[in-house]
Amino acid sequence: MKFTDGYWHTRPEVDALYAVEVDDIRVDEAAGTMTVYAPTTTIRGRGDTLNRPLITVTYSSPAPGVVTVKVEHWSGGARRGPEFAVTGEEGFRPAVKLDDDAGELTSGNLTVRVSRGGPWNAAFTCEGRDLTASLPKSVGVMHVAGRAHRTDTAVARGLTGLGPDGVTSWVHEQLTLEPGEQVYGLGERFGPFVKNGQVVDIWNEDGGTASELAYKNVPFYLTSKGYGVFVAHPERVSFEVASEVNTRVQFSVAGQSLEYHVIAGPEPKDVLRRYTALTGRPPAVPAWSFGLWLSTSFTTDYDEATVNEFVDGMAQRDIPLSVFHFDCFWMREYQWSDFEWDPRVFPDPEGMLARLHERGLKVCAWINPYIAQRSALFEEARAAGYLVRTADGGVWQWDLWQAGMGLVDFTNPDATAWYRSKLARLLDQGVDCFKSDFGERVPVDGVVWHDGSDPHKMHNYYAQLYNEAVHGLLVERRGAEDAVVFARSATAGGQTMPVHWGGDCDSTFAAMGESLRGGLSLGLCGFGYWSHDIGGFENTPDPAVFKRWAAFGLLSSHSRLHGSQSYRVPWAFDDEAVDVVRKFTHLKMSLMPYLAGAAEQVRSDGTPMMRAMLLEFPGDRAVHTLDTQYMLGDSLLVAPVFRADGRVDYYLPAGEWTRLLQPGGPAVPGSRWVTEEHGFDSLPLLARPGSVIPVGSRDDRPDYAWADGVTLRCFELPDGYERDVVVPGGTGEPATFTVRRTGDTVRVSTTDAPAGWGVEVSGRTARAAGAGEVAITLGD
Known part of the structure; x- marks a missing residue:
């Protein structure tokens, strides 16, 4: 949100208060905090301290390499949740010190120094290297006359916070950018990958992939300079990324306080490791989830015969299939979600699911958090108080998506248990996982949550509660190692409930590019796994788009054939499409030992695949x-x-x-x-030169004993190279191989006992079995 009118003026409706100078700095060494009191004008004498606002800025740290900054105007207001969960390092305290010139707080390799004299200046450094700074007019409390911003669109998107006097207060911070510094992240954004020059509102919406709207908004950005900033507010956060002040990133929230974390590198991977330690690391996902998923598509006609035709067709064409997905119309129209199979097309769901399991397939079912009025569950949920209510005590409803639908209130533990009980019945029938669709259409005006949550904060945070309910049930019933969802909406912390997919894209090359940009941006926010609809969702791709997208999709972490009005089986396009999907599916399955190692880096460090x-x-x-x-x-x-x-x-x-x-x-x-x-x-x-890529012995499925029969392909290893290569176990035992190059000889050894492993260097392969060593001399 912009508050200024060029360099010299604020906008006419804005009354701005800035942190101008430092009146006092107080440190608490035991608590590891540094509190700075900043007047909003230059103080020349005692009389200037009267009738004058004071901004309080408190610095602390939850973990090494992270500095937390809290900016407050008035601190006595009501504090309503929800809030993002931030996990610090137990017992950690930063070092704080104070002298005549400045106060300093040091957390690991990150230091913030607030100068006493002169204009406001809070500088962040990493290992002595300047990162960013908060300078004059950076810390601001902005009072905005409400009528200028209270448009219908603003109200619908939660952009107002008007007080009784028709004025809303915002708090903003501006952190400097140096020339050439690039900004990334802010969730799954489908526009330009580099965010410089963009205005970004952190507000989840169902907007497809062709606009500035996003399903997964995350108030975190990372820069090419090797640091990140996480704004710890689940409500709307407005970012001006070199778009209001060309040399700064500005972020603002409505209210009287703002809290954010500066996260040090020095490398981008270090930033993600620290950020995901704070907000949660993605867990491991089951091996079968890396295989090819096939969907019924959305509005197409299908029944069990259609499903069997698709499954048979994939097998006949030697295309390995791992998951079959039933999209929306497995339930009857106007009744989503009632979690009942439509008996007109699926009269024997238990038998059908058992038959799919006999063919080695997992089953995914589409769900959402809305209860349509025609559903028998609507009255049940309404009477029990399980749906979000309006201020007058009624149920919030609208007709978009499903006629008269209500929204499950996951702040009510009983409602969550009720919703999970409906899903548990599906698990008992044979469903293995869920596509947790939607979660963005969450109202803010005139609604009341069971636990008294702030509706503006709940708008984005709802996705967290929704996916926690679904993913948590799968962990309980299937075990953590076998739990996976296919989710569309998310915010900070959502990475702990994988997998996420890119939403509704068009079926064009342009949309293919949009999808990739969204996935790369999301990965820079700690989301380790990501997928997209191969061929695009809306409309029907021409064969060229489908075939190009298939190669891309099968070299993504997760791969799904899905569309809207048409089937996405490859033979619906042409014979070559079948060949392309077959080739890249087999390729991905053979790369499972390598991909499993990349997935372990997701779990251990928060580095995306x-x-x-x-x-x-x-x-x-x-x-x-x-x-x-x-x-x-x-x-x-x-x-x-x-x-x-x-x-x-x-x-x-x-x-x-x-x-x-x-x-x-x-x-x-x-x-x-x-x-x-x-x-x-x-x-x-x-x-990549200097890499060792383990390739599996099978290419027909993702879940096998990855180390048995593995081939370690060595690429341009430099003289003196030495590295341990760990191949995860899959359905077998893991193995660790030590790879060395000395002169013209590459040696690989293991003390483990995988069956039939081998080494390939420059097209030459040598094989062994069990513990031992293999050597290949280059040039022989």
Whole structure:
């Protein structure tokens, strides 16, 4: 939200109070806090302290490398939840010190220094390197005359917080950017990957992928300079990213206080590791979830015969299938959600699900948190108080999506238990997981939550409670190692309940690019797994779009064939589409030992499987703006093709890269842009120099004993290279291999006992069984 009119003036309806100077700094060494009192004008004498607002800024730290900043005008207001859960390091206290010149708080490698003399200045440094600063006119309390902003759209989107006098208060902070510094993140945003110059409102909405609206808004950004900022407010946060003041990121919230965390690197991966330690790390997901998911699609006609036709068709065409998904119309129209199979098309759901399980498939069912008025559950939920209520005691309803629908109130523990009981019955019938759709259409005006939550805070936070209810049930019933959802809405902390998919995109190359940008932005907010609708959702893709998207989708962490008005089985397009889907499905299954290792990095460090290039190459400024390619794990570069004619431009960082789809070809030198043309069965997929990629012995399913029969493919290992490569177990036992290169010899050894493992170097393969060593001499 903008408050100024150019450099010199505030907007006519804005009365601004800024932290001008420091009156006093007080430190509490035992608590590890530093509190700064900042007058909103220059104080020349005692008389200037009368009738004058004072801004209080408190610095603390929950964990090494993180500084928490709380800006307050009036601190006595009512405090209504919900709030984001932030987990610090138990017993940690930062160091604080005070002298005549400044106060300092140091947390690990991050220091904030607030100067006593002169204009307001709070500078953040990491290991002595300047990161960012809060300068004059950065800390502000803004009183805004309400009528200028109270439009119908603003009210609908929760952009007002009017007091009885028709004025709303906002608190903002502005942190500096240096020339060339790029800003990323802020959730799953489908517009430009670099956020500089953008206005971003953190407000979940069902807006598709073609606008500034987003399903997954996260008030966290990361910069190319190696630090991040998490604004700890679940309500609307308004970001002006070099869009109001060109050299600053401004963020503001309605009310009298603002709290945010500055998170140090020095590398972007370090920032994500610390951020996800605060807000939660993604857990492991079941191995079967990495296989190919096939959907009925949305508004298509289908019954059990259709399902069998699809499953049989995939098997006949040798396309491994892992999950079958039943979309909305497994329930009867006008009754979503009543969690009852439509008997007109699925008269024997238990038998049908059992038959799918016999074929080795998992089953996913579509759900949402709305209860339509025609559903038998509506009156049950209304009478029990399980639906969100209006201020007059009635049930909030509207007709968008489902006629007369109400919204389950997950702040009511009894309502949550009731909702989960309906899902538990589906699990008993044979459903394995749920697509937890929607969660963005959450009202703010005139509604009352069971626990008294602030409706504005609940708007974004609702997705957290909704997915917690669903994912938590799966953990209880299936076990943590076998729990997975396919969720659309989320906010900060939502990464702890994977997987998430990119929502409703069009079926075009442009939408394919939008989807990738959204996934890369979400990954820079700690979300480790991400998927999208192969071929696009709206309309029907032409065969070229489908085939290009299939290669991209099967080189994503999770892969699903899904659409709106048409089926997405590959033979619905052409024979070549079948070949493309077959090839890349088998490829992904063979890469499971490698992908499982990348997934372990998600769980341990919060590093996403699909990585913006800057995560792996932060020192190469050429990658800082790249949003049409990515790293899959730490060693594979993927450049999707966004054109029917196969032309693709991509950038290779330094070193000699190896093409995975064209074995035996010459290495491709990096530090340059490459232009190529690829057939539909290909795309740039290159192995990073100095990497070891474990490839599995099977390509027909994702869940197998990954170490048994594994081949360690070694790429351009430098002399002196030594590394332990851990291959997770899957359905077998894990194994650790030590890989060394000395001179012209590459040696691989293990004390574990995997069956039939091998090593490949420069196209030559040597194999062994059980514990032992294999050596390959280059040039022989």
